[in-house]
Amino acid sequence: MSELYPYPRFSLAERDRRWKAVRVLMRSQNLDVIVTPQNSGHSADYQANTRYLTHCGGGEPDVAAVFPLEGEVTAIATSAAPRWPTVQDWVTDVREARRNYGRAIVERLKESNLERGRIGITGLGEVEGTRTPEGTIFYGTWKQIREAFPNAKLIDATAILDEVRYVKSQEEVDVLAKSAEINELAIQAEIETARVGVKDWEVWAAMHYAMTRNGSELPVHCFWVSGKNPKRTLTRPSMRLLEPGDVIINEIEASWIGYRAQAVQPVFVEVIHPAQAELIKVQREIFNRIVENLKPGVTVGELAQLSRETAESAAPKTGPAAGARGDLTMHGRGAGDDGPIITPHARNPKQLGVAMRENMVFICKPSAISADGEYTCQWGDTVVVTKNGGRRLGKRPHELAVAK
Amino acid sequence: MIPQLSIQERDRRYKIVRAEMAQRNIDVLLLPANTGRWEQLQGDSRYLTSIGGFATEVFTVFPREGDVTAYIFNRAGWWKQAQKWVSDVRDGRNRWGQNAIERISELGLQKGTIGISGLAGLFRAPEGIIPYSSVKAIQDAFPTAKIVNVTEMMQDIRAVKSAEEVSLLERSAAIVEKTIEAMVENAHPGISEKELYGAMVHAMLANGGELPTLFFLSGGPGISNSSFVPTDYRLQKDDRLIDEIEAKYAGYGAQAVCPVVLGRPDDEYQAMIDLSRACFDAILHQMKPGVSFGLLFDVYRDTVERVGKGKYLWNHPVMHARGLGDDGPALLGDSDLERFSKIELQPGMTFILKPQVRPKEGKGRGSIGDTVVVTESGSRRLGKRELKLIVKNV
Numbered sequence: 001m002s003e004l005y006p007y008p009r010f011s012l013a014e015r016d017r018r019w020k021a022v023r024v025l026m027r028s029q030n031l032d033v034i035v036t037p038q039n040s041g042h043s044a045d046y047q048a049n050t051r052y053l054t055h056c057g058g059g060e061p062d063v064a065a066v067f068p069l070e071g072e073v074t075a076i077a078t079s080a081a082p083r084w085p086t087v088q089d090w091v092t093d094v095r096e097a098r099r100n101y102g103r104a105i106v107e108r109l110k111e112s113n114l115e116r117g118r119i120g121i122t123g124l125g126e127v128e129g130t131r132t133p134e135g136t137i138f139y140g141t142w143k144q145i146r147e148a149f150p151n152a153k154l155i156d157a158t159a160i161l162d163e164v165r166y167v168k169s170q171e172e173v174d175v176l177a178k179s180a181e182i183n184e185l186a187i188q189a190e191i192e193t194a195r196v197g198v199k200d201w202e203v204w205a206a207m208h209y210a211m212t213r214n215g216s217e218l219p220v221h222c223f224w225v226s227g228k229n230p231k232r233t234l235t236r237p238s239m240r241l242l243e244p245g246d247v248i249i250n251e252i253e254a255s256w257i258g259y260r261a262q263a264v265q266p267v268f269v270e271v272i273h274p275a276q277a278e279l280i281k282v283q284r285e286i287f288n289r290i291v292e293n294l295k296p297g298v299t300v301g302e303l304a305q306l307s308r309e310t311a312e313s314a315a316p317k318t319g320p321a322a323g324a325r326g327d328l329t330m331h332g333r334g335a336g337d338d339g340p341i342i343t344p345h346a347r348n349p350k351q352l353g354v355a356m357r358e359n360m361v362f363i364c365k366p367s368a369i370s371a372d373g374e375y376t377c378q379w380g381d382t383v384v385v386t387k388n389g390g391r392r393l394g395k396r397p398h399e400l401a402v403a404k
Numbered sequence: 405m406i407p408q409l410s411i412q413e414r415d416r417r418y419k420i421v422r423a424e425m426a427q428r429n430i431d432v433l434l435l436p437a438n439t440g441r442w443e444q445l446q447g448d449s450r451y452l453t454s455i456g457g458f459a460t461e462v463f464t465v466f467p468r469e470g471d472v473t474a475y476i477f478n479r480a481g482w483w484k485q486a487q488k489w490v491s492d493v494r495d496g497r498n499r500w501g502q503n504a505i506e507r508i509s510e511l512g513l514q515k516g517t518i519g520i521s522g523l524a525g526l527f528r529a530p531e532g533i534i535p536y537s538s539v540k541a542i543q544d545a546f547p548t549a550k551i552v553n554v555t556e557m558m559q560d561i562r563a564v565k566s567a568e569e570v571s572l573l574e575r576s577a578a579i580v581e582k583t584i585e586a587m588v589e590n591a592h593p594g595i596s597e598k599e600l601y602g603a604m605v606h607a608m609l610a611n612g613g614e615l616p617t618l619f620f621l622s623g624g625p626g627i628s629n630s631s632f633v634p635t636d637y638r639l640q641k642d643d644r645l646i647d648e649i650e651a652k653y654a655g656y657g658a659q660a661v662c663p664v665v666l667g668r669p670d671d672e673y674q675a676m677i678d679l680s681r682a683c684f685d686a687i688l689h690q691m692k693p694g695v696s697f698g699l700l701f702d703v704y705r706d707t708v709e710r711v712g713k714g715k716y717l718w719n720h721p722v723m724h725a726r727g728l729g730d731d732g733p734a735l736l737g738d739s740d741l742e743r744f745s746k747i748e749l750q751p752g753m754t755f756i757l758k759p760q761v762r763p764k765e766g767k768g769r770g771s772i773g774d775t776v777v778v779t780e781s782g783s784r785r786l787g788k789r790e791l792k793l794i795v796k797n798v
Contacts, residue, residue, distance in 0.1 A: 005631070005635045005637070006635045006636040006637050007633065007635045007636065008636075039438070039440060040440035040441055041437075041438045041439050041440040041445075041461070041533075042439055042459060042461065043439070043459045043616065044440075046440075058632055058633035059620075059631075059632025059633045060440070060441060060442055060616060060632070061441075061632055062440065062441065062529070082629050083631070083632060086631075087631075087633065098737075099528055099529065099530055100530055100531070101531060102531050123535075124536070124537065125535055125536060125537025125538075125540075126537070131477075131498060132498060132535075133497070133498055133499050134498065134499060134500055134501055134535045134537045134538045134541070135535045135536065135537045136535065137535060137536050138529070138531050138532050138533060138534065138535060138536065139523060139524075139531075139532055139534050139535065139536045139538075139539045140523070140524045140530070140531030140532040141531045141536075142536035143536075144531070201609070201610075201612065202610055204609065205605075205606055205608075205609030205610040206606070206610075208605055208606065208609055208615070209602050209603070209605060209606035209609075210602075211602075212598065212601055212602035212605045212606075212634075213598065213599045213601075213602030213603065213606075214598075214602075215598050215636075217633055218605070218615070218616065218619070219442070219459065219615065219616040220615075221459060232479070232482070234458075234479060234482055235457075235458040235459055235460050235479075236406070236457055236458035236460070236614075238405035238406060239405055239406065239612075240405060
């Protein structure tokens with residue numbers, strides 16, 4: 001065993017919990033093995049299953065895993081020996097791919113006599129991932145497995161990992177709370193840096209500095225835009241200079257051992273727009289009502305309805321927030337590409353019927369929208385579902401921030 | 405609002421790519437979206453659309469004739485305004501197979517020859533970057549179409565940079581050197597790797613750098629490797645800092661390898677870095693149009709042997725191209741040496757040159773490097789710092 005670097009880690013008990021939960025579902029579907037393919041796309045979100053099972057990852061490398069129903073779990077990486085035995089103690093079978101992952105996966109599968117077996121593959125593309133409707137396994141990797149095992153059944157195992165990952169353990173919740181803590185330090189840096197005449201990009205840089213010096217890994221997947229009344233964030237900063245009355249809207253996600261909580265915090269430069277000052281009151285009411293009701297068994301459809309009803313009752317009769325409506329956006333937070341995802345566009349019964357379970361973790365970021373649609377006020381925090389309702393992982397006040 | 409390349413640069417690229425397509429009878433190119441490996445794997449798609457950065461996924465349909473179409477997840481409206489190269493930008497929601505089917509049908513190329521760059525054979529992703537189910541959907545929709553792999557065609561085209569591209573790489577190299585300055589300024593006994601890493605990220609981004617970018621950093625006594633993830637290790641006197649630093653500007657990433665010692669370096673390590681520098685100079689001196697990679701490698705081996713007085717060995721990688729990502733030619737291992745040994749340098753080729761050396765007896769290795777460009781008459785560094793082992797008195 002290599003000497004472990006001073007780096008945060010999950011416990012071996014957490015490893016055993018995950019492996020047991022996945023193997024129960026594998027057994028129920030008669031799967032002999034699950035392959036989680038290498039794919040560091042979308043800020044490594046698409047490879048979250050590999051990291052979830054092996055604890056190998058961080059920094060956007062390509063890593064695959066072979067997870068048998070019984071026997072040793074294998075991580076497959078490039079420059080494997082110097083990189084991955086040093087950061088984790090979950091798997092000792094870390095093999096060299098030299099970028100040819102399909103070859104290494106096939107070699108490992110052949111050790112398990114799977115010629116006529118049932119090989120699960122996450123991201124095969126038959127079951128839609130949260131943001132990967134066409135899967136995550138590359139054609140060339142799939143081809144090598146298919147050709148090496150012409151008589152085996154290749155089965156999409158995406159739903160197994162989704163199911164296990166939806167509900168977080170206490171260790172996972174604690175890690176997400178640490179991510180939330182770093183998010184709030186990043187927001188503080190944003191508020192301290194956003195000044196009239198400062199380049200939008202520089203504020204973004206200060207926010208990332210706060211994140212990384214407080215322990216966030218890269219990559220992170222943050223959204224951002226500044227302007228007078230921007231409607232939607234981008235994945236990037238711009239070179240524009242901040243002006244009085246500007247607002248920076250954002251989605252900030254620090255990565256702690258690969259786990260990313262999210263915070264949504266509008267930051268105004270010097271003055272808050274009067275419409276936003278009124279809309280945040282409606283938005284806060286919606287958020288609080290949703291969080292109160294984040295209990296096991298409550299469905300997405302019920303939460304969406306609650307958002308609309310709360311906006312109706314909370315909106316004032318006069319002023320810029322009169323007639324404001326409410327929309328709910330929530331999606332799972334965790335190791336990457338987490339579900340379920342709830343958007344204002346959710347219409348079909350399957351989406352609306354998803355029920356909350358204890359220890360699911362979401363970014364909850366409802367919006368209050370002015371009657372004319374001109375202003376949208378969104379604020380959000382990461383929340384965990386408990387028996388008694390949702391619990392915020394962040395600690396900052398629920399208000400619009402002003403930088404001056 | 406964001407750095408832009410000129411319309412002339414777009415037209416130059418389109419002309420070259422379409423000429424190659426015509427020569428190969430390819431009707432349409434598919435350039436997959438995948439922001440993996442610090443967005444290096446999506447270089448082709450960005451090359452033909454200018455869209456990307458900050459993990460923006462862009463799937464491009466590039467016909468030999470007709471409008472180019474860029475599919476991004478859900479911010480088409482912004483991208484239509486933010487760049488001038490492509491007017492047909494659509495929200496595709498990562499349904500890339502369906503996106504391709506839609507656009508190919510509009511173009512009437514259902515029975516045509518479809519080239520996929522990224523089907524297989526990227527330098528760092530030999531199994532390609534397009535999902536299996538996307539390919540299957542296209543095959544199922546167009547059973548009489550011919551699908552061919554054009555990864556190497558795009559690699560060859562992108563290998564030679566225009567003056568505009570070199571200027572972006574120079575800008576990137578300048579940001580890298582700002583990042584190095586931040587490293588030297590902030591490195592001291594007691595600071596953690598994470599804190600130092602954060603200060604360097606800050607310098608990189610504050611000077612216009614883009615994320616994600618390849619950036620490895622490790623500190624410790626006698627180390628030779630840098631890590632993907634910085635740790636809580638607190639630096640101590642006489643530690644080494646080992647790094648690979650890329651800063652992206654408009655997607656273009658130059659690289660530097662810049663070892664630092666806090667205190668006094670041991671003689672052996674200093675000797676290895678000096679030898680790496682001697683190799684760097686010898687290879688750079690030989691780099692000019694028409695010179696083969698095989699010759700450069702011979703120069704490398706000879707210099708290690710001659711200057712190192714027989715006490716050291718060479719080590720892969722010595723050099724690989726830099727640009728928008730997964731650039732070639734790349735001498736990463738023995739098989740690459742076989743592939744590229746007879747290939748000749750051309751003006752505009754750009755590389756990170758970072759000769760590694762290791763002792764014949766004992767452990768460790770040393771490397772120093774900078775990004776270089778082949779000119780009409782020779783070659784030049786893009787960085788301006790003194791290329792040496794940095795020794796910081798603490």
